[in-house]
Amino acid sequence: xxxxxKEQNWDFxxxxxxxxxxxxxxxxxxxxxxxxxxxDQPHGLxxxxxxxRMTVIKLAKGGLLVYCPIAPTQECVNFVRQxxxxxxxxxxxxxxxxxxxxxxIFVGPFARFFPAAEVWxxxxxxxxxxxxPITWLGFPPRRTKILPLDYRQSPFADEFQYQILDINLSxxxxxxxxxxxxxxxxxxxxDAVIKIPQHPPKIIExxxxxxxxxxxxxxxxxxxxxxxxxxxxxxxICLFALYFRPSAIDTTSVKQLIKEALNAPNRSVSNYFGxxxxxxxxxxxxxxxxxxxxxxxxVAPILExxxxxxxxxxxxxxxxxxxxxxxxxxIPAHFYAPIKATPTQFxxxxxxxxxxxxxPQNLYPSGxxxxxxxxxxxxxxxxxxxxxxxxxxxxxxxxxKIEIDG
Numbered sequence: 520x521x522x523x524x525k526e527q528n529w530d531f532x533x534x535x536x537x538x539x540x541x542x543x544x545x546x547x548x549x550x551x552x553x554x555x556x557x558x559d560q561p562h563g564l565x566x567x568x569x570x571x572r573m574t575v576i577k578l579a580k581g582g583l584l585v586y587c588p589i590a591p592t593q594e595c596v597n598f599v600r601q602x603x604x605x606x607x608x609x610x611x612x613x614x615x616x617x618x619x620x621x622x623x624i625f626v627g628p629f630a631r632f633f634p635a636a637e638v639w640x641x642x643x644x645x646x647x648x649x650x651x652p653i654t655w656l657g658f659p660p661r662r663t664k665i666l667p668l669d670y671r672q673s674p675f676a677d678e679f680q681y682q683i684l685d686i687n688l689s690x691x692x693x694x695x696x697x698x699x700x701x702x703x704x705x706x707x708x709x710d711a712v713i714k715i716p717q718h719p720p721k722i723i724e725x726x727x728x729x730x731x732x733x734x735x736x737x738x739x740x741x742x743x744x745x746x747x748x749x750x751x752x753x754x755x756i757c758l759f760a761l762y763f764r765p766s767a768i769d770t771t772s773v774k775q776l777i778k779e780a781l782n783a784p785n786r787s788v789s790n791y792f793g794x795x796x797x798x799x800x801x802x803x804x805x806x807x808x809x810x811x812x813x814x815x816x817x818v819a820p821i822l823e824x825x826x827x828x829x830x831x832x833x834x835x836x837x838x839x840x841x842x843x844x845x846x847x848x849x850i851p852a853h854f855y856a857p858i859k860a861t862p863t864q865f866x867x868x869x870x871x872x873x874x875x876x877x878x879p880q881n882l883y884p885s886g887x888x889x890x891x892x893x894x895x896x897x898x899x900x901x902x903x904x905x906x907x908x909x910x911x912x913x914x915x916x917x918x919x920k921i922e923i924d925g
Contacts (some may be wrong), residue, residue: 576705639812835872
């Protein structure tokens with residue numbers, strides 16, 4: 520059944536006006552037959568578009584659990600209704616973070632389509648600039664509950680195990696709920712770890728304009744829609760999404776920017792009137808190779824630099840507990856899924872918080888940790904600015920083995 524454009528509309532897009540704005544196609548994929556499904560939508564800023572993902576799991580006694588809801592377009596809701604017809608109603612909706620507005624904004628609207636479902640939210644919810652009660656943010660008041668710190672107190676503890684990471688960032692909290700579906704040995708996470716695929720995901724290729732936008736060398740290029748150009752655009756999108764300003768990018772002068780815009784073959788609104796300030800340096804692909812197809816999951820640079828060093832012991836304890844669980848794949852809420860990974864590999868992803876961290880040769884298949892560190896410079900500069908403005912706190916020192924064991 521082919522969905523219409525109207526069924527892909529998200530009418531409240533203006534609450535968080537990010538690409539693709541009103542029209543959000545949904546791609547449903549079956550991960551484990553008759554048990555686990557993922558639902559991807561495109562999501563991004565300035566055409567740096569990556570998947571945002573919801574996961575649905577069939578419960579053993581009938582019904583469905585939804586982890587990390589996405590925009591409830593009619594197309595998306597229809598897909599879930601089809602699963603309900605086969606496997607029972609949505610019983611639980613898990614809101615797995617506290618800081619990710621791109622996740623939080625969809626929970627209330629999604630829950631309204633499934634009135635029999637209980638909404639279980641991560642603790643330490645907050646909003647900016649005014650810290651409002653969670654029910655004022657659209658969560659249904661009578662059926663929204665906070666996840667207990669002890670997973671055994673949850674109504675789905677017979678099938679699921681979870682561990683909550685809660686980091687106080689002064690202005691709010693970063694929270695991540697890692698959820699294990701024991702029967703399928705599948706770990707669900709939101710932002711904690713990711714995997715960067717070599718090729719653009721199917722949901723991004725449905726509308727390839729962002730890929731072609733970033734594949735250009737100058738505004739004067741009018742690129743054909745080819746596999747090669749899509750691949751180049753995807754790899755550059757990954758660098759933008761992870762680093763905001765990777766080291767291999769330069770910008771043009773204002774004079775040159777305007778001159779090229781006036782002569783650009785495409786001066787439409789969707790193409791920003793021909794404005795394209797980026798200039799990629801030679802060998803920029805080495806930056807992509809340093810993050811793609813790693814043997815262990817990747818912690819996004821903004822988490823590695825800005826967030827997780829605020830509470831290294833808590834993060835290591837959280838990751839260590841999860842590493843005792845029995846799983847063989849991870850489904851994150853962004854980029855590629857599922858990630859084939861062992862509990863040991865998950866734990867190793869957070870070794871950057873330790874003084875005795877694993878060697879760069881093991882962490883980065885390219886063997887060049889310097890590239891990764893260089894690309895993270897903009898985020899480090901951002902951190903320094905936030906600390907100077909007293910918006911963020913200085914990171915804590917890395918842990919020694921004695922501190923970890925103690």
